[in-house]
Amino acid sequence: MSAEETHGNGSASTEVAARVERRWATIAAIIIVMMALLAAFAGIHRATMPQPRVETTDPSRLHLSGEFVESNLGSVLEANGNVTVRAIGQQYSFTPACIVVPADTPITLRATSADVVHGILIQGTNVNTMLVPGYISEQLMRFTKTGDYLMPCQEFCSFGHEGMWGKVKVIDKAEFANRAKGGGRLSCVGQ
Amino acid sequence: MLVNRKLILAHFWLAFAVFGIALTLGAWQMFIRSPIGTWLSNPELYYRSLTAHGTVMGYVFPTLVAMGFGYAISEAALQQRLVGVRWAWAGFWLIVIGSIMAVIPIALGRASVLYTFYPPLIGNVFYYLGVVLVVVGSWIWVALMSVNLRIWRKAHPGAPVPLAMFANVAGSYLWAWTAVGAALELLLQIIPVAAGLKNTIDAGLARIFFSWTLHAIVYFWLMPTYIAYYTIVPRAIGGRVYSDTMARISFILFLVVAMPIGMHHTFADPQVGAGFKFIHSAFTALVTLPTFLTVFTICASVEIAARLRGGRGLFGWITALPWDNPMMLALAFSFVMLGFGGAGGLINMSYQLDTSIHNTQWITGHFHLIFGGAIVIMYFAIAYDLWPHLTGRELVDLRLIRTQLWLWFVGMIVTTFPWHWVGILGMPRRMAYFDFGDPAIAPQALSVTLSAIGGFILLASGIMFIVILARGMRAPQADAGANRFALAVHQPATVPVALNTHALWVALMIGLTLTNYGYPILNLALSEGTSVPAVYVGAQ
Numbered sequence: 207m208s209a210e211e212t213h214g215n216g217s218a219s220t221e222v223a224a225r226v227e228r229r230w231a232t233i234a235a236i237i238i239v240m241m242a243l244l245a246a247f248a249g250i251h252r253a254t255m256p257q258p259r260v261e262t263t264d265p266s267r268l269h270l271s272g273e274f275v276e277s278n279l280g281s282v283l284e285a286n287g288n289v290t291v292r293a294i295g296q297q298y299s300f301t302p303a304c305i306v307v308p309a310d311t312p313i314t315l316r317a318t319s320a321d322v323v324h325g326i327l328i329q330g331t332n333v334n335t336m337l338v339p340g341y342i343s344e345q346l347m348r349f350t351k352t353g354d355y356l357m358p359c360q361e362f363c364s365f366g367h368e369g370m371w372g373k374v375k376v377i378d379k380a381e382f383a384n385r386a387k388g389g390g391r392l393s394c395v396g397q
Numbered sequence: 398m399l400v401n402r403k404l405i406l407a408h409f410w411l412a413f414a415v416f417g418i419a420l421t422l423g424a425w426q427m428f429i430r431s432p433i434g435t436w437l438s439n440p441e442l443y444y445r446s447l448t449a450h451g452t453v454m455g456y457v458f459p460t461l462v463a464m465g466f467g468y469a470i471s472e473a474a475l476q477q478r479l480v481g482v483r484w485a486w487a488g489f490w491l492i493v494i495g496s497i498m499a500v501i502p503i504a505l506g507r508a509s510v511l512y513t514f515y516p517p518l519i520g521n522v523f524y525y526l527g528v529v530l531v532v533v534g535s536w537i538w539v540a541l542m543s544v545n546l547r548i549w550r551k552a553h554p555g556a557p558v559p560l561a562m563f564a565n566v567a568g569s570y571l572w573a574w575t576a577v578g579a580a581l582e583l584l585l586q587i588i589p590v591a592a593g594l595k596n597t598i599d600a601g602l603a604r605i606f607f608s609w610t611l612h613a614i615v616y617f618w619l620m621p622t623y624i625a626y627y628t629i630v631p632r633a634i635g636g637r638v639y640s641d642t643m644a645r646i647s648f649i650l651f652l653v654v655a656m657p658i659g660m661h662h663t664f665a666d667p668q669v670g671a672g673f674k675f676i677h678s679a680f681t682a683l684v685t686l687p688t689f690l691t692v693f694t695i696c697a698s699v700e701i702a703a704r705l706r707g708g709r710g711l712f713g714w715i716t717a718l719p720w721d722n723p724m725m726l727a728l729a730f731s732f733v734m735l736g737f738g739g740a741g742g743l744i745n746m747s748y749q750l751d752t753s754i755h756n757t758q759w760i761t762g763h764f765h766l767i768f769g770g771a772i773v774i775m776y777f778a779i780a781y782d783l784w785p786h787l788t789g790r791e792l793v794d795l796r797l798i799r800t801q802l803w804l805w806f807v808g809m810i811v812t813t814f815p816w817h818w819v820g821i822l823g824m825p826r827r828m829a830y831f832d833f834g835d836p837a838i839a840p841q842a843l844s845v846t847l848s849a850i851g852g853f854i855l856l857a858s859g860i861m862f863i864v865i866l867a868r869g870m871r872a873p874q875a876d877a878g879a880n881r882f883a884l885a886v887h888q889p890a891t892v893p894v895a896l897n898t899h900a901l902w903v904a905l906m907i908g909l910t911l912t913n914y915g916y917p918i919l920n921l922a923l924s925e926g927t928s929v930p931a932v933y934v935g936a937q
Contacts, residue, residue, distance in 0.1 A: 227639075238682045242678075256751075262924065265930070322932050332753040334752045334755045336666045338600050340668075341927070354837075356823070365509065366440075367444075368443075
């Protein structure tokens with residue numbers, strides 16, 4: 207209360223203090239609005255955003271029928287020249303354990319989990335998605351450099367988690383087209 | 398006026414005892430998975446340790462600090478004996494029992510599910526029941542804070558609620574509501590499965606429930622720290638709070654916008670569409686506002702102290718600050734870590750950037766810097782400030798206290814900066830060991846080693862902290878005087894109802910939670926065929 211008496215509310219110092227404070231609050235608000243606008247712009251204009259759609263699948267029937275049966279896992283060259291990769295994660299490996307894809311090609315990764323929550327992360331890229339059993343994860347990717355990339359599981363999936371490392375092999379576009387000629391699903395196996 | 402000192406001391410001692418144990422486990426984990434440790438023959442031990450570390454540091458330690466500090470604030474700020482002491486002890490013992498109940502299955506390797514649960518992995522049911530008891534114990538505290546404030550209001554109609562208590566009650570309400578997400582996940586989903594009543598569970602829905610708790614819980618951990626910034630630091634260094642109004646607005650903003658933002662933890666998840674992810678991202682941007690306001694107000698309050706001490710010039714006043722005062726030191730360290738951690742947080746909440754660091758070691762580095770660094774260093778400061786009032790004895794060795802704070806700061810920087818770096822390189826979280834012989838992983842070896850060294854510095858600092866407090870229990874008796882909180886430059890004579898009560902803001906908090914979570918939760922709960930078989934830990 208003594209402060210109230212010594213500095214009356216109408217004093218010049220109070221006004222200065224309030225003005226400075228308001229200015230700072232305005233700057234903070236502008237920063238926040240800018241951040242949201244940037245995210246919206248990049249999301250809409252550049253189509254960079256998290257997975258937009260929700261798709262479900264039954265993990266206990268993955269191996270019996272549908273998109274994720276074993277014979278359908280791996281990379282496939284689509285008619286339009288794009289590549290689709292289908293993979294599953296299970297304790298404690300990915301299938302295929304080594305994914306082969308061409309460089310400079312739009313690739314769609316479609317993956318799910320057969321048991322618990324896993325994650326796919328391709329080191330040296332920003333490819334990064336959760337695999338939640340019951341749901342299908344989809345990521346768009348494109349590699350500019352050929353070579354091997356490590357693909358660890360990025361979510362704790364029980365005692366063998368530390369051993370769950372896959373690989374991505376990015377090969378020359380022509381070489382991939384050549385290998386894809388016979389149809390079927392490609393992985394590093396047989397290379 | 399601290400009457401129930403034993404109650405408050407019991408909370409603090411239990412908090413710091415479990416903190417010491419979890420810290421030791423943490424340092425061991427840093428060591429064993431680094432190149433200087435030898436590979437664990439049984440990696441499962443690592444996950445037991447990790448589950449214990451996370452459960453204690455996430456649920457038990459900060460909750461006990463908030464409770465003990467809350468009781469102290471209630472008595473000291475309101476100048477009123479705590480009402481409901483028996484209930485308070487009941488809450489305390491529930492936490493003791495819950496912690497023991499949870500830790501036994503963890504130690505036996507029956508609950509290595511980590512503190513984030515993440516079903517369909519399912520551990521022993523007693524682990525989850527233990528966590529529930531801890532939360533129920535803390536809810537008693539929430540109710541007591543509300544009751545005590547109500548009693549004070551009746552005796553002081555229309556008077557401004559002291560800032561410390563206003564913020565303390567806001568923090569307790571935030572906790573009560575944020576814990577509901579995990580409670581729903583545990584009670585409706587996990588516990589029935591863990592008890593064997595069901596054997597399927599919707600993993601996607603569980604992650605959404607958990608995200609409800611996962612983010613706002615961080616702001617609950619933060620509350621004691623922010624209360625210390627506003628109501629202890631300015632008094633301890635001889636200054637004044639720049640603006641009481643802005644302080645109240647900051648705490649209200651935390652209450653309202655800390656909640657409806659948790660889904661930024663699920664950007665990489667397949668069970669939510671992009672729309673709600675964007676909404677949560679935008680709301681997360683909003684939660685930076687109270688921190689921006691706080692940084693401004695506290696820097697201004699500190700400047701007032703410096704100028705009162707004869708500080709001059711645009712920045713010259715900084716040298717006039719009482720740098721030998723532990724509170725000043727803790728605040729400065731806390732702000733530096735808050736700055737770096739906050740900047741990292743902006744990357745995590747970003748709709749686009751998150752994907753480059755999601756679930757990497759960057760994330761662990763981030764929350765250790767924010768929680769273990771910026772927040773916990775102020776828990777130390779709170780304990781140092783309250784100890785003489787609680788024990789009636791003086792903490793004499795200021796040099797030791799300063800060394801302890803310095804070590805914590807240096808240790809946290811040495812631990813977390815390399816941690817962030819290996820995250821950018823794509824090193825995943827929560828792994829018992831890494832094959833540093835792999836040429837692709839070898840470049841991370843040096844950074845991981847540095848982090849491990851930082852872990853040992855932190856352990857040394859933690860031990861010093863506990864030694865200082867223990868010695869403080871046996872120091873010569875001294876009257877610490879009245880336990881006062883900082884005054885504002887313009888101490889308010891009246892406060893608008895909106896800034897003096899919580900009801901409106903609690904309603905807004907609940908309303909925003911319903912708008913931001915209602916649809917995604919209902920949508921997942923009502924969709925068929927998304928329940929998956931449970932995978933029981935230890936059954937393989």
